[in-house]
Amino acid sequence: xxxxxxxxxxVVVVDVEGQLxxxxxxxxxxKVLDELERGEKKFLxxxxxxxxxxxxxxxxxxxxxxxxxxxxxxLRLANxxxxxxxxxxxxxxxxxxxxxxxxxxxxxxx
Amino acid sequence: MTDLTAVxxxxxxxxxxxxxxxxxxxxxxxxxxxxxxxxARSSIEQLPTVSDGIRPIDSAGGPSLIAAVPGPRPAWLxxxxxxxxxxxxxxxxxxxxxxxxxxxxxxxEVEHAANELAERYEEINxxxxxxxxxxxxxxxxxxxxxxxxxISETVGARRASILVHDPATDSLGVVAALGVGPSPTxxxxxxxxxxxxxxxxxxxxxxxxxxxxxxCEAERSYRRGAMLSVPIMWTTPRGGExxxxxxxxxxRSGQPFTAGDQKLIAAIATQIGTAIQNARLVxxxxxxxxxxxxxxxxxxxxxxxxxxxxxxxxDAVVAARVxxxxxxxxxxxxxxxxxxxxxxxxxGDVSGxxxxxxxxxxxxxxxxxxxxxxxxDPGETLxxxxxxxxxxxxTTEMFISAFYGVVDRVxxxxxxxxxxxxxxxxxGPDGSCERxxxxxxxxxxxxxxxxxxRRSWSPQQDLLVLFTDGLSDARSSGGQRLGExxxxxxxxxxxxxxxxxxxxxxxxxxxxxxGNTPRxxxxxxxxxxx
Numbered sequence: 001x002x003x004x005x006x007x008x009x010x011v012v013v014v015d016v017e018g019q020l021x022x023x024x025x026x027x028x029x030x031k032v033l034d035e036l037e038r039g040e041k042k043f044l045x046x047x048x049x050x051x052x053x054x055x056x057x058x059x060x061x062x063x064x065x066x067x068x069x070x071x072x073x074x075l076r077l078a079n080x081x082x083x084x085x086x087x088x089x090x091x092x093x094x095x096x097x098x099x100x101x102x103x104x105x106x107x108x109x110x
Numbered sequence: 111m112t113d114l115t116a117v118x119x120x121x122x123x124x125x126x127x128x129x130x131x132x133x134x135x136x137x138x139x140x141x142x143x144x145x146x147x148x149x150a151r152s153s154i155e156q157l158p159t160v161s162d163g164i165r166p167i168d169s170a171g172g173p174s175l176i177a178a179v180p181g182p183r184p185a186w187l188x189x190x191x192x193x194x195x196x197x198x199x200x201x202x203x204x205x206x207x208x209x210x211x212x213x214x215x216x217x218x219e220v221e222h223a224a225n226e227l228a229e230r231y232e233e234i235n236x237x238x239x240x241x242x243x244x245x246x247x248x249x250x251x252x253x254x255x256x257x258x259x260x261i262s263e264t265v266g267a268r269r270a271s272i273l274v275h276d277p278a279t280d281s282l283g284v285v286a287a288l289g290v291g292p293s294p295t296x297x298x299x300x301x302x303x304x305x306x307x308x309x310x311x312x313x314x315x316x317x318x319x320x321x322x323x324x325x326c327e328a329e330r331s332y333r334r335g336a337m338l339s340v341p342i343m344w345t346t347p348r349g350g351e352x353x354x355x356x357x358x359x360x361x362r363s364g365q366p367f368t369a370g371d372q373k374l375i376a377a378i379a380t381q382i383g384t385a386i387q388n389a390r391l392v393x394x395x396x397x398x399x400x401x402x403x404x405x406x407x408x409x410x411x412x413x414x415x416x417x418x419x420x421x422x423x424x425d426a427v428v429a430a431r432v433x434x435x436x437x438x439x440x441x442x443x444x445x446x447x448x449x450x451x452x453x454x455x456x457x458g459d460v461s462g463x464x465x466x467x468x469x470x471x472x473x474x475x476x477x478x479x480x481x482x483x484x485x486x487d488p489g490e491t492l493x494x495x496x497x498x499x500x501x502x503x504x505t506t507e508m509f510i511s512a513f514y515g516v517v518d519r520v521x522x523x524x525x526x527x528x529x530x531x532x533x534x535x536x537x538g539p540d541g542s543c544e545r546x547x548x549x550x551x552x553x554x555x556x557x558x559x560x561x562x563x564r565r566s567w568s569p570q571q572d573l574l575v576l577f578t579d580g581l582s583d584a585r586s587s588g589g590q591r592l593g594e595x596x597x598x599x600x601x602x603x604x605x606x607x608x609x610x611x612x613x614x615x616x617x618x619x620x621x622x623x624x625g626n627t628p629r630x631x632x633x634x635x636x637x638x639x640x
Contacts, residue, residue, distance in 0.1 A: 054631070055461040055631075059461040062509065092530050092550050096391055096555055
C-alpha cells in the first residue's frame with residue numbers, strides 16, 4: 001500500500017496502490033495536505049490500482065475534498081473500478097465528487 | 111606495629127642496647143610509644159626535629175640518643191641505654207634511622223590502602239543496597255528517598271536531592287530531598303541559566319561547584335556551600351538520554367567533593383536512570399491496562415444501548431444483532447414503537463473506530479429515540495438527528511451512513527430515508543428483492559434534508575432487511591469477501607422462516623466464511639416482519 005505523488009501540468013496526481021483503509025488513510029491525508037500547504041490547488045486521486053476503500057477511507061476523501069475547497073482548490077477522482085463505482089453510487093457519494101472514467105479526462109476537466 | 115617491634119628486638123639482641131620508636135597521634139597530638147624493647151618512655155621534654163640531628167638524652171641506665179625519623183609522619187627513634195659498653199650508639203643510630211623510616215613509611219601506606227579499601231567496600235555496599243532498593247520497589251518516589259539517604263551517608267553530605275525531568279513542562283522537579291525544610295521546592299526550567307542542576311541536565315556532564323560559584327535562588331533549599339551535581343542518564347540504542355539530576359551538598363567534613371565521589375554518584379545515577387525508566391514503563395503499562403478495561407466497559411455499555419427486538423412486539427417481529435469488531439466500533443440499530451401500530455427501524459454505521467466513534471454512536475442512539483417520536487417523516491428524523499451530532503461529526507471528521515424506515519402495516523406502506531447506507535432491502539413473499547437505495551450521502555457529508563421515499567408494504571409478507579458493510583465485507587482466511595449476494599441468497603431462500611431463524615442462518619454463513627479470521631469491522635443485521 002502506498003501513495004505515489006506526481007505532478008502533471010498544474011495538477012497534483014495521487015495514485016493509491018492497494019487499499020485505502022483505516023490503517024493508511026492518515027498517510028494519504030497528510031501527503032495531500034502538505035501539497036495544499038505548499039500552495040497546490042488542483043488535485044486528482046487516481047484509483048486505477050485500488051481494490052478497496054473502507055468507510056474511514058471514504059471519510060478521508062470527503063474531508064480532503066472539503067479542505068481543498070476551502071482553499072479555493074478542486075479535487076477530482078478517476079479510474080474507480082466497478083466495485084468502487086457501486087460503492088460510490090450506493091452511498092450517494094457520487095453526488096459529492098467529480099468522478100472521471102480515465103485519468104486523461106479528469107486532467108482535461110480542470 | 112609488630113614488625114617494628116621485631117626489628118627493634120633484633121637490634122637489641124645484636125647490640126644489647128634498648129630501642130624505642132615514639133610517634134605523634136594524628137588525632138590528638140599526644141606522643142605515644144609505637145614500639146619498644148624495654149619500658150616505653152614517652153616523656154621526653156624536648157623532641158628534636160630532623161634538622162636537629164642526633165641528640166643525647168638523660169637516662170638512668172646509661173647514655174641514650176634520640177633523633178627524629180624523616181618521613182611524612184612525626185616519629186622519633188631512641189637508642190640506649192646499653193647493658194654492654196661495646197659499640198658506638200651514634201653509628202647505630204645512623205644505621206637504624208633509615209630502617210625505621212622505611213618501616214614507618216610502609217606502615218603509613220598500608221594504613222592508607224586499608225582506608226581506601228574500606229571506602230571501596232562502603233561504595234560497593236552502597237551500590238548493592240541501591241540495587242536492592244530498586245529491585246524491591248516500583249515507586250520511584252519511595253526508592254528515591256531511600257537511595258538519597260544511603261548516598262548522603264556514604265559521601266557525608268547533609269543535603270541531597272534527586273530532580274526528575276518533566277517533558278510536559280520542560281522543567282526539573284524535586285522527587286526526593288534530604289536536609290531541606292518542609293516548604294515545597296520549586297521546579298527549575300531546563301533553560302535556567304543560573305541553576306547548576308539545569309546546566310548539568312543540559313550538558314549531560316557532572317559538575318563540581320565551589321561554595322561561592324553559581325549561587326542560585328531556586329537551589330537554595332538543597333544547597334549549602336560546594337555542590338556535586340551528576341546527570342541521571344538512561345542509555346538507549348540511540349545514545350544517552352538525560353532523565354534528571356542527583357545533587358549533593360553541605361558536606362559534614364567540610365572537605366570538597368572529589369572526583370572519586372563524582373564517579374560513585376555517576377554509577378548510582380545510571381541505576382536511578384534505569385529505575386525511573388522502569389517506573390515510567392510500569393505506569394504506562396498500568397495505564398494501558400486501565401484503558402483496555404475502560405474499552406471493555408465502553409463496549410459493554412454500547413451493547414446495552416441496543417434494544418431487544420421484543421420492544422416492538424406485537425406490531426412487528428424483529429431479529430437484530432451487532433457482532434462487534436475487537437475494538438469499540440460504531441455500528442448501531444434502533445427500534446421504535448410509533449403508535450397506530452407503526453414501527454420504526456434504524457440502522458447506522460459511524461465511520462471509524464475507537465472512542466470517538468463509540469461516543470457518536472451513543473449520542474446518535476439517544477438522539478434518534480427523541481427525534482423518532484417527534485416526527486413521522488424519516489427524512490426529517492434523520493435531518494434532526496444530524497443537527498444533534500453535526501458539531502461532533504465536523505470536529506472528528508466522521509460521518510454516519512444511516513437508514514431509517516417506518517413500517518405502517520395498517521396503511522400497507524413503508525416510508526424511508528437513506529443517507530449513504532448501501533444495504534437495505536425489502537424481500538417479497540415471491541423472493542423478489544428490492545434495494546432501498548440511498549438518495550442522499552451519509553450524514554456529515556452534506557447538510558440538506560434527506561429525502562423520504564414511500565413504497566408499498568405487504569403486511570406479514572414483506573421482510574425488511576438491513577445490514578452493515580462489515581457483513582458483506584467479511585473476509586475469509588484467504589482474504590475473500592463474502593459479498594452482498596451470498597447474504598441475500600440465504601434470505602431469499604429462507605424468507606418464510608422467522609426473522610430469528612434467518613438471522614441464525616446468516617450468522618452461520620458469516621462464521622463459516624470467516625473461520626478464525628478476526629472481525630475487522632462491526633457486523634450488524636436487522637430483520638423485520640410486520
